Amino acid sequence: MTDTAHPDRGPARAPAEPITEDALQIAPNPPRRALPLHRELDRVWSDLPGWRGFFASVNHSTLGLRFMATSFVFFAIGGLLAMMIRAQLATRGGAFLDTALYNQIFTMHGSIMMFLFAIPMLEGLALWLLPKILGSRDMAFPRLSAFGYWCYLLGGAIIVLSLLAGVAPDGGWFMYVPLSGKTHTPGINADVWLLGVTFVEISAIAAAVEIVVTILRCRAAGMPLTRMPLMGWYMLGTAAMMLVGFPPLILGSVLLEIERAFGWPFFDVLRGGDPLLWQHLFWLFGHPEVYIIFLPAAGVLSTIIPVFARTRILGYGAIVAAVLGLVFLSFGLWVHHMFTVGIPHMALAFFSAASVLVAVPTAVQVFAWIGTMWAGRVELRLPMLHVMGFFATFVMGGLTGVMLAIVPFNWQAHDTAFVTAHLHYVLIGGFVFPMMAAVSYWMPVICGRWRVRALGEAAFWLILIGFHGTFLLMHLTGLLGMPRRIDRYPGNPEWEWLNLVSSGFGMVMAAGFALFAFDLVLQYLFGRRSHRNPWGAPTLDWAMALPAPSYNFASLPGPGRDHADALLSLAGGEGLLPGAPRGQREILVVEPGSGRPEHVAVLPGNTLLPLATALAVGSFFALMLAGLYWLTPLSMAAVLWTGWQWGHLMGTDRAHPPVRVAPGLELPLHWQVRPTLAWQGTVALLVADGALYVSLLFGVGFLGVVAPMWPAPDSGLGLGAALLAGLALLSMAAGSLAARRAEARRDRPAAARLALSGLLAAVLALACLAGLAALLDDPARHARDALRAVTLGLAGFHGIVALMLALRSLADARQGRLGTGRRGAIPAWRLFQDFWLATSVLSVGLVLLQEAG
Amino acid sequence: MLIGAALITALVLVLVALALRRGAGGTSERRWTIHWGLGFTMTVLALLLGFGLWTGERMISRADDALRVEAEARQWGWRFTQPGPGGESVTTEGILYVPAGAPFDIVLRSADVIHSFWVPQLGGKMDAIPGHENIHRLQADAPGRHEGLCAEFCGLGHAAMRFEVVVYDPDGPPPDFASAPPPAATGEGS
CATH class of the missing domain: 1.20.120.80 (Cytochrome c oxidase, subunit III, four-helix bundle)
Incomplete structure (x- = not known):
């Protein structure tokens, strides 16, 4: 029933490098019995029982898993839509759907996969994993995690329900104006997209703020930035890009919604607007978005590959440099989605060069991973199989991406099935395969169980074969002239066999994903109890009992206790800040660069406030969608009122004595220091706010220079x-x-x-x-x-x-x-x-x- | 370019396979991150980029006395204006007439939403954007007929927004400059 390869005998371990500063001397706390310590902590950190627990949880493990599970449900819905697209295109007559419905379906497929699957999936992974791998008990802002989740769920529900009501967005997932303007899309289809996606993006901004602050301030004591697990660097890069990359999209959506609702012109050429402004704002978000999705997946690869190669990652510094390079470069190449809009060739040359250049840091990482495998001895366990799926898929997607960055080729292949094939190679190769590797790798921490034998491998092969069968030939279909987003092609019989093959293999891939999900359910229900640290990993996410307890670490990691082997010592209370002696959720806050312990933050416990706030915000979006603009002040008042409540928990009316974190180390509680998590979070939020403002300035400048009627x-x-x-x-x-x-x-x-x-x-x-x-x-x-x-x-x-x-x-x-x-x-x-x-x-x-x- | 991409893919996969088969053993970081990651990648990319820019520069429209035709896109059809017999302009629906063997510029406009002019057999595409005028240079070497289509999603009639390019021999008898017959019902949905 279960995998015989279970490492009872103790596998070869991946070597653990010290990730904390040795110079920082912190004495151990006296050892205690683990069970009473566990009870003391669990009482404080666990969710409430029953339905209240579902609505009031602010725990990062609960919410991270919930994010991932919800995104998987949306992935299934998006996949179902993909199958309908493939059924429609299998024959040139395409009698399965009518055009209006087909347009809704391909728009929703793209929008769901981007906004309701990929982004929330990586947010969920970050929420669930970061505190564990960095050595903390929770994210910096637990209530914000919950608020983000409710925004995501409610916004996603609006978007998906519109499909059932037959009024789903139908202008393509990048919603080009004027097609998505009021004249050409008079119904609420476009409003659903603009309002629903903006609502969901609140959760992206919330997650980005949280991730940045958590990585900078909530690490193990003495863990300098320069030695933190690579996952931390990748997520830091991701979150920084989200802070700067999402605001242009949010601004664009707000402007378009205002134009649709109140007739203020931003994109209307007759009144000084320009449809190209939308394209710039959209792709200013849209291209970094690709790297926002890719970086966490690359982080997974950098984490998993050394574990299964039984060695250290090769080129830590080069990889960090590559991540920073990607973050920087990804903001300089959005125009390569717009090579055919009539931009001068000199400007195209610049963006073409930037687009080509971005392949360099990606290649550095790919070769560093190969070098890591070269240096070690690779065990092809299931997570590693998915990593192989990544190599077999992503490399090609990257190379077709370089081809598309070359202007003359782009003119030919733009907006054809070639681009469809390219982006699926990049996204499935560069995101879905690594995410499947991540899920199969961390499942023992999630559910404490070992997987069921062979099903996972079968699912992998089905997905791999189905994927390449679907998309490899699609490159050729595109080069033969088939454009994107058409529903039938009666005059082009030469495309038919290619599409039929793609459709057939598409079904194989869908079966593979279904089997993957089924395998996870089986593992969750029937898998054998897993041993501690079954893969022999070095990082702190394995320095805990399986499944992970609500508080992660009974005492927090620090110098000398900074790797998976510290499990017993940490569970026995020898680390920092053991237990919950004051009956509140406490974590250690460190100085951003060096990781030197600074103060102790008291985190909020279970509360319904995030849900109430999300409902208040949601009522605003619902009223806007219904066109009841005059009622929206009520929603705004509700948002202000719930927002006011958040502040109650954030202060104290008396001076608290310092807390003993370890023998000889006493730290103040966060109410008595200035650079708190909340302060840092406000700074991060203002970075996003500043990006929004700069995007607006860009709009003013762009229209003044480029638009007609000025x-x-x-x-x-x-x-x-x-x-x-x-x-x-x-x-x-x-x-x-x-x-x-x-x-x-x-x-x-x-x-x-x-x-x-x-x-x-x-x-x-x-x-x-x-x-x-x-x-x-x-x-x-x-x-x-x-x-x-x-x-x-x-x-x-x-x-x-x-x-x-x-x-x-x-x-x-x-x-x-x-x-x-x-x-x-x-x-x-x-x-x-x-x-x-x-x-x-x-x-x-x-x-x-x-x-x- | 396709062959190059296929070769590089194969090369990387071979490296992965070798890394899998090989036992544990020392390797140097420089070899992977500097030599392969930077050296190999930058060389290939620089060559490719130079080639692309050179080709692109030759393809774009420039100020010379090339033939000018106009195309106006709308939901869902194309109207072309081109010089007819004797030099006066002729406007046609759905068919563009151009002489073989000489470059010509298409001035692209749109009456409503964004469309994109594409004749796969003649070359790249260019968008028709409301409020803007884009100029696109093409050349057809031999007389014949080519299929053209709208490449930018433009609503219900997008799939059926086709046109035809008739390339005629400039020294032969002139074509009749007829418009395309109205399209048969293509089931544009309800």
Whole structure:
């Protein structure tokens, strides 16, 4: 029944390198009995029993698994749609679906696979794995994990249910305007995409913020960045790209939704817009997206390959450099999706070179993996089979990608089945195979069981054969001239046999995926109990009992206890911060670079708040979708109210004594330090916010230079508007000043007065912005006016956030939650207030420049 | 290029296979990351990029006195304007007439959404975008008829948005510049 290769005899171990700084001396805690320690921790960290546990969980293991399981359900739905596409194309007459439905189905296949499978799958993997492999007990923001999950689930449900209602998006997964504009898509199909995907993207931004902060601050004591497991580097790169890459898409979606709902022109050429702006914003997201998907998968490969080659990874430094190179380069090649839109050849040459160049860091990694296998002795266990599937598939996808980066070839192959084949080689080779390797590798940690024999191998071969049978010939189909997204081809019998072969093998692949899922279920239900660390891996994710306990580590890893063999010592409480003696969820926070322990963060426990917040946000999207715009202020109020509740848990009204983490090492709780996780998270969020703002500036500049129908008609803005803008800026500056002084004088009664004056300054600034809104030219007149209105709206949005934080700071001051060490919400208020001021100064300067020019 | 890609794929897979068969043994990091990863890759890519840019530069439209024809795309059809017999413009639906043996520029416009002009047998494609005018250079060497299609998804009639290019012998009798017959019902969905 079970795999006979179970390593009872103790396999050859992959050698463990010390990943912590030896110089950092931390004495062990006295050993304790493991079972009482487990009970003490489990009481604090586990989910609530019953249905409340489902809705109130904030635990990273629960949520990570839930993300992955949900994404697999969406993968199955997307796969079903793919089978319908293949059934339609199997013959040239294609009588299976009508065109309208076919258009919905291929649009939904792409959208689901990208937004509801790939991104959430990697978020789930990061959420589930990072604390384990970095040596912590949870992610930095457990409630944010839960909030992201609910946004994902609700947004995904809206998108998928639209298919059942027959109003699914039908403009292709990249939703080019004007086809997806109101004139050509009058129904709500496009709104479903724009609102649903934006709702889901909230979870992507949330996950990115969390991943960055977790990797920088929640590692094992003494683990410097330069020695952390490669998975950490890959996920850090991924999250950084998400922070910068998603905002252009979010901005584009918001603009298009505003154009559809209120008629403000951004993409309408008759009123100063340009459809190419959408393409730029979309691919500014869309190309980094490919690497956002690929990097975590590459992280899996860099983790798994050395384990099965029984050696160390070759070229740690080169791989880190390659990751950083990919992150940087991936933002310079979005235009290669737009080689046929009529861009000058000089510009094409630049983007072509950048697109070619991005193959270099990828190749460095591929050769480092081969070198690792070369140096060691490879055991072809099931996860390694999937790694072989990666090599057999991805290399070709990468090479066809290089071919597509060559401009003349691109002109021929663009928008044909060749591109379809290429992107499936890249995504299935570069993401799905590594993810299957990851799941089969970590299943023992997930469910504590060993797999059932042979089924997994059968599934692998079915998928591999089915995949290549489907997509290899599709390159040829494309070169023979078959474009993408057609539903029948009566005049081209020469394409028919190729499509028929693809369709047949597509079914084989689908059967393979079904078998893969079935195998996982069998393992979960009937697998034999797994031994500890069955693969002989060196990393900390195996330094725990199987399945992983709710708290991961009974005591936290540190120097001398930084690899899988430290399991017993950690479970016996010899590591840092053992147990849960204060009855709260505590983790260690370290200095970002060196990993030196800094303070102890108290994390929130089970709560329904994330669900309530997601429902409030969801009601906004639902009302927008229903066209009930006048009701949306109710939703906004609900969002503000739930958002306010989040702050209750984030302060304390008394000074806490330092906590003994290890003999001779006492650290403060996070309420009494300034560089908290929350502060770092706010900075990360503002990076994304800044990327959104820069995207908006890009839009202003792009339309002004490229779009027809410019310059815009004369504006009615005059001296009154200038005075109001000046007063608004002065009030914002006064707010920034008040926040600074309030923080400096936090231990005195003056703090409350300063917070109050900051609050009033924010109210005044918002009132000025409202006055400006009344003076603006009609936004529906011209793109310039529409962009000004959006810029003003964005300033108003930031103003409301700053106002809420000022109010929170005032409440903190009044309720005694400020003190010598305790700063309450003031640092976050300062950040937002400064951001509000800086972007507003830029915006006013931009308008002045437009008016002067 | 296809053959090159196939060779490189085979090379990498052979390296993987060798790595699998080989027992444990020392190897140097430089060999894999620097020699293979940077050296081999950069060489291949530089050659390819240079070739691509050179070819692309020769293919693009430039200011000379090449023949100009116009194409306006709409949902779902093509209208072409080309010089007819005697030099005056002739407008046709669904068929483009060009002489063989000389380069010609197509000025592409769109009346509604984005379309893309593509004649697979003649060369690359170019988008027709509302508000923009794109110029695309092609050349047909011998008289004949070629299938053309819209390559950018444009809604319900996308699959049926075909056209034809008739290449005529400039020294022979001129063609009749007739429009295409209206398409038969192609089942464009409900």
